[in-house]
Amino acid sequence: MADRNPGMDLDLEWVSGVRVNTQAVLKRAQQVQGRKVAKKEWQAAWLLKAATCIDLTTLSGDDTPSNVHRLCMKAMQPIRYDLLQSMGMHDKDITTAAVCVYPSRVADAVKSLKAANSCIPVASVATGFPAGQTPLKTRLEEVRMAVEDGATEIDIVINRTLALTGQWAGLYEEIRQFREACGDAHMKTILAVGELGTFTNVYKASLVSMMAGSDFIKTSTGKESVNATYPVAIVMVRAIRDYYRKTDHKVGFKPAGGIRTAQEALVWLVLMKVELGDQWLTPHLFRLGASSLLGDIERQIYHYVTGRYPAYHELPMA
Numbered sequence: 146m147a148d149r150n151p152g153m154d155l156d157l158e159w160v161s162g163v164r165v166n167t168q169a170v171l172k173r174a175q176q177v178q179g180r181k182v183a184k185k186e187w188q189a190a191w192l193l194k195a196a197t198c199i200d201l202t203t204l205s206g207d208d209t210p211s212n213v214h215r216l217c218m219k220a221m222q223p224i225r226y227d228l229l230q231s232m233g234m235h236d237k238d239i240t241t242a243a244v245c246v247y248p249s250r251v252a253d254a255v256k257s258l259k260a261a262n263s264c265i266p267v268a269s270v271a272t273g274f275p276a277g278q279t280p281l282k283t284r285l286e287e288v289r290m291a292v293e294d295g296a297t298e299i300d301i302v303i304n305r306t307l308a309l310t311g312q313w314a315g316l317y318e319e320i321r322q323f324r325e326a327c328g329d330a331h332m333k334t335i336l337a338v339g340e341l342g343t344f345t346n347v348y349k350a351s352l353v354s355m356m357a358g359s360d361f362i363k364t365s366t367g368k369e370s371v372n373a374t375y376p377v378a379i380v381m382v383r384a385i386r387d388y389y390r391k392t393d394h395k396v397g398f399k400p401a402g403g404i405r406t407a408q409e410a411l412v413w414l415v416l417m418k419v420e421l422g423d424q425w426l427t428p429h430l431f432r433l434g435a436s437s438l439l440g441d442i443e444r445q446i447y448h449y450v451t452g453r454y455p456a457y458h459e460l461p462m463a
């Protein structure tokens with residue numbers, strides 16, 4: 146990954162001065178959704194790009210070493226080899242950006258990828274995911290254990306209680322401690338936007354997370370009733386842009402939760418391009434957190450290559 150965001154001292158004046166114009170955000174989100182997306186070979190290229198930005202995720206109570214193994218194999222070969230060959234992309238080392246699992250499954254993922262000689266990063270959710278309602282000591286220990294087991298990316302959840310009660314200094318302090326516990330592992334900070342109430346809170350939580358040294362800010366756990374939406378993304382990427390202008394540090398963005406279709410993936414790429422520019426269109430600064438998006442991307446690429454949609458058995462790993 147690129148240089149990390151070191152964070153900065155908490156600037157409470159900046160945080161408390163934040164105002165978000167809701168109407169302007171909604172309008173911009175509509176404009177982004179209404180933009181024409183690429184077609185034909187350009188669309189296929191964008192879909193491949195989207196595949197390389199996916200944190201391929203399984204976060205289920207019934208996860209086992211074998212389904213984690215299967216996830217890892219899919220991450221290594223996200224699109225069927227013959228389809229890539231038809232596109233002349235079979236030798237481009239196309240993999241997903243990472244696999245993302247619960248802390249207890251990190252060792253399984255690391256083992257599977259290592260055995261297959263792959264260096265795809267293993268990301269783990271931590272800090273009492275998804276609610277974050279466990280004692281700080283436990284949350285910190287969870288981060289350390291996931292790192293010890295080989296996770297090189299940690300997706301922490303913020304303490305919504307602190308955000309909702311305006312305890313920004315407390316939130317900053319906790320995230321700082323998570324960052325320290327992560328060590329060299331890159332930290333993605335999940336805001337759980339569906340539980341933050343207002344756009345202003347989302348912007349403030351984004352800022353505080355970046356000030357505390359997050360490498361990425363991420364919308365959602367996928368477990369809230371509202372997850373990644375385009376308006377909320379506009380708020381977060383504007384915070385990223387403002388933070389970059391002020392500090393010269395680029396923080397990544399990860400929409401996650403409920404992203405299921407290739408069409409949505411294309412809109413997310415457009416949003417990043419028009420709001421933050423091409424430099425954010427790489428896995429270093431953009432991830433799509435998703436458990437069931439890749440299947441549709443592969444299906445659309447199949448359609449592009451063959452001119453028809455596949456039968457279920459034709460993409461058995463999707």
Ligand SMILES: O=C[C@H](O)COP(=O)(O)O
Nearest residue numbers: 366367402403434435436
């Ligand atoms: O971080 C990733 C999300 O948990 C995935 O959510 P999803 O299962 O709705 O795709």
